[in-house]
Amino acid sequence: MRLQLHDKHRKKFIMFRKPILLFGLICILSIANRCEAIVGGIQASSPPIDDPVVFVRYVGRSARVEGTRSRQTGLYSFRGIRYAEAPTGEHRFQRPRFQRLSGDIDAIHNGPPCPQPEPNNPHRVIGNEDCLLLNIYTPQMPDETTGLPVVVWIHGGGYRYRSAAQYGAEPLTQNGVIFIPIQYRLGSFGIIGDGSRDFSGNLALLDMATAVRWVKDYISWFGGDPNQIKVIGQGSGATAAMVLSSATMARSSISGVVAMSGSPLQPNAYDSEPTTSLDEIVSKHNCSAGNETEIVKCMRGRSAEDIIKTDSELQVSRLSGQNVVKSLSGHVGVAPSVEQKDDGRGLLGMLTDKPEIFIKKGNVFSIPLLIGVTKDETANGIDIKEIESVFSTATDFLQSTSKIVGLDNFLNLNKSVDLLDSLGGVLNLQRYLEVPKSWNVTQIFSKLVEATTDAVFNLPAVVTAQLWSDSSKAYFYSFEHRSDNTKGSDFLTGLPLVSKVSSEKQKETVAHGDELGILFDTHDIFGNPVERASLKSKRDLNARQTFATFIAKFAHMNASNLRDDSLFKPFSSKGTPYIRIGEQITSANDFRFCQLSLWGAKLEALKSVSCKFLGDGLGNLNRVVSGFTGLLSGVQRPASTSSKLLGVF
Template sequence: MSKMFWLSCCVVLATCFFQMPTISAGSRVHRVRRIVGGAPAQVPPADDPKVYLRFAGKAAQIKGVLDQPHYVFRGIRYGLKPSGKDRFQRPRQYFLEGDIDATLYPPPCLQTIPGDGRVIGSEDCLFLNVFTPDLPDGTEGLPVVIWIHGGGFRYGSASQYGVRNLVGKQLVIVPIQYRLGTLGFLSTGTPELPGNAALWDMALAVQWVRNYIGYFGGNPHRIVVMGQGSGASSALMVALSNIAKGSISAVVAMSGTAISNWAVENAPMITAREIAEYHGCPTTSAMILLKCLQNVNAEIIAEGDTILERTRLTNRGFVTGLNGMLGAAPNAEGRFDGRSLPAAIEQPPMDDMTQGNIPKIPILTGITRDETKRAVESQYQSEIIEKLKGIPNFMDQVLIKNLQNCTHINDAAKNGTKQSGGYFNLLNPLQFRNYLKIARNNFIQGLSKIAEATNDALFNLPAFLTADLWSKKGVESYLYRFDHISQNKNGFGHLFLRGLPIIGNNTAELNDTVSHGDDLAFIFEARNLDGSAMDPPPVLSEEDLKVCDEYTRIIAEFARTGKITIDKKPVEKFSGSNFIQIAKKPKANNNFRFCEMALWAGLADRLKSSTCQFLNALDTTVKSAENLFFDTVAPAQKNIGQGLADTQKAIGNTAQKINPLNLFNRKPATPKTKTN
């Protein structure tokens, strides 16, 4: 060959080399599939992204879809089927291997359809979905948000949350599924059945993300766990525990915390006994109970959860409906179980947090402005008015007492923890008289005040305490309140959380209200449990869309940096009362329910301040005072004191005591028909 030929080849190669794109930390380059040699190949379909990976000695090829403008990989298994002898046990990890079709959404975990009682889903449900704006390009990868859905530990799926808004902010989003109800949380409080299986599901999903997300364009060293309601409580409990230690970079907790009343069940053995007796299983020992329930048809167990929820709601009333203690839930296992196995929750989260056992990772937590208002003024309205009419001193002597039992303030007071504004202290309910002040016999004001009280005790206080205790670790802690009122008077919570007792099937029209779950529509697109589109789809106004853009910007910025800015100015981390007000134009604000939080937490230093003099809560003469906000008609021949005790039980006092040593010494119930 001539020298001219070789010289020409060198020139061509050099030209190609210098025209090749470079990859830098500041630019993202899309992968390009090239086919060299032979006849021209057909152009691959646009919806045919594939991920090739190798981990733990196993290779896999995962096929997803292109859902413009991002990639979606649906129904990826992270845990083996938790059935048979694996039911109620910690999940077993699944390692990806071979050809995997990730183009279809997975079945949800077993649950009943609210309203008709039908069971949907599968016991084989430990799957997750991955949404990514781009596939690996040589950079460190994008921040990853693991989404843990809410639903009172009983409802929901990974596929009902469309994440286009978050992915558009250059985040990789991983919604996960975990076992629900009895199948996920049954516990006898003994080593044979310690419970918290679903929390271990979540921890395993976090580990899956750590192992594999780099192949999908995510950064395995920047993982944020985020949840709403019971999902927020779960996210915080996983972050607080040692089971995912070192894997989590930040937490976002919406309308729920680890110290919310529903987060941890105080007497799991009572629930276990009720569930076993319903299914005809003996309760003579924990092991016998476990073996029996492992042989009950999983769908029948889900049906039994619905019966238990209805029974408790009927017997305990609206406060229990609002705080969600209606079935199996997470529980504190203790540090030593006799088997040298780690616990998901060693002690109640309030103890952990007041003792300073908090990871040094940023937190963003908050609430909607009117969490309980829609439920109080609609589905529970008749029950509440009946109690206001029939029970003397209902608001202070009954309602406030029961709500105080939901706050864990007594536990914190025993630890001698100092809060911003003084030490914890449980006040006499009569000291709430000015807080509860309304016009006599005004039921409209009464309902509004009960909505305010339940909102403060069940949502505002846990968020406030969590932000404050977290801030004492010297890390970024932010508190927000979602205030935006949509033109949609029906709200949006029922689209995501239908069936949850605080939501029900409620679509009541209320003015000037943003209640539990309404803010979800400003982050996610609501879909059906199986991932299919809703018909008709929910519609956001132009103003709603602006709020959506700002809300997701704040979340994305926090996920990326652990900090928040508004109008390009840094927001100060929580220091006792400052918070972020989410609205059409977000802003940093001060005095988050300043005096009301002092009242519920018993913070004397705050209550003594001039700002809180209107409450006059520390008046020593209050012990001899009583308030009658409503004229009541007590039932004839009925002792009023007994009537108050009965009502406390009816509206959700969960302080029932039982000796756990006697739990399994009861006679077994009459067996019900079971399907194996």
């Protein structure tokens, strides 16, 4: 309030102003002299940074949310915020119950992870069922100028492992992005069900959808734009992110998807026999008698520790023997199931069609997709000795892998010329999968990694991009930077796909999850920094700046500014354009054209492509492919052109 003085009082104030100022100056000098005499003029430490507070008033409720601010980076964080009520007691195995902000909320600490095996001691269970939490990291407090794009992060881990607290936000938030990692129920708590009315399952997916809804409702109070929410996931989290984009209850809140090393078209992305899986689990708990309602009641009587330990036993049994092939997909035996399209109660489902059906339809997509892979996805999931003990030979193993790809229905969708037919049988997949007996261990390992990465990751990702591009924009990248001191197991401990990291042969590979330590600062499952995995080399720091800026740029994009971008070239079967990510970014074409064509992909090369390297006996392949590609386009374009990112946003 401004002080108003009557004229006569103003005169008195002016009269006494000089004596007052003189007295104040004397006091200040006296204090200064006294301080110097007593403490020697030692400068006091800086006062602590005030903790940030956000005030929310929404749908008739008020809340005061207190967070923290990092002294080192200036990053504001609000952690351990509940987006849904605790799914405990009678609410275990039920849909999440949305929780609104209300009252005083202490958001200064990470919440507990969801129940799961301890990373370094799988026989011990950690976590808490009251775990439906999210963290908010923002580079600035909200004011009238803010409206930052939002990234909702869905962590990987095969629906069984990891937490929101592991992913340090600074690399992304430095690019003007609000970063929100979420938690969801894991293992049997979040997956089991048979798709029926009383036990539909897919609670993990419902948790994710509820978190996205919460972000849509509240992020503007934290300075975010509710119309610019990109959902990003890695591994199983990538698969889930794409399912969310197609689900009626979530897709209207999402403005884009980034799928890192995951696709709904991958082998075992969903459970094709959920009833069998449910019977297997509940029988282990002696809960198999009765209908679904009685089964749920019985399972609620089991401890969290018992449920998680039983999940671990089932993981071992499901992935043993020849089923080791399944572990290369990144899943661990639990996966979402297809639900009834109408449960009779008006409750929307998450996965009401097989992924191959909703992707093939394509009419539900109106948002851009950025999908990518690492160069050697399966490198840390392959043990040659284990393979030979189970399959006898590397050739037997590779041909077993070819049987689980499961993309037969999609490899004939593209109306372009069929390469395999045009080559008159010169290319032969089974022959390509044969491993010569004369090869040494290094050659065999390289062949196994190449073939399984193509079959389980590259082919599904490319086919997904093809189908997505029929109705919206799709973009494809390949992450090819090998870090000096961070790897996928720093984030994905427990996942069989990252468990075999020791061989000299793996020194130069870029395997599943290896990009995580580049995009994020590494923390353990409780949020404590992992110094061992911090980036130190110049090349790693360059790759971080490149990759984080690349992802943030996609987060900043919307339908209007996705056009005519020199870097984000829309995916097309003609030329298969993609983005190579290392210390720098390069635009390229014809992503693994020869290899993916062997697997049955319908791709059109932009230029003459030599596939001679695929093996002996294919000597005339270069000539045939050259003639084939010449029919496709009279325009010859270079296969690779350098492209620089735009500056900081």
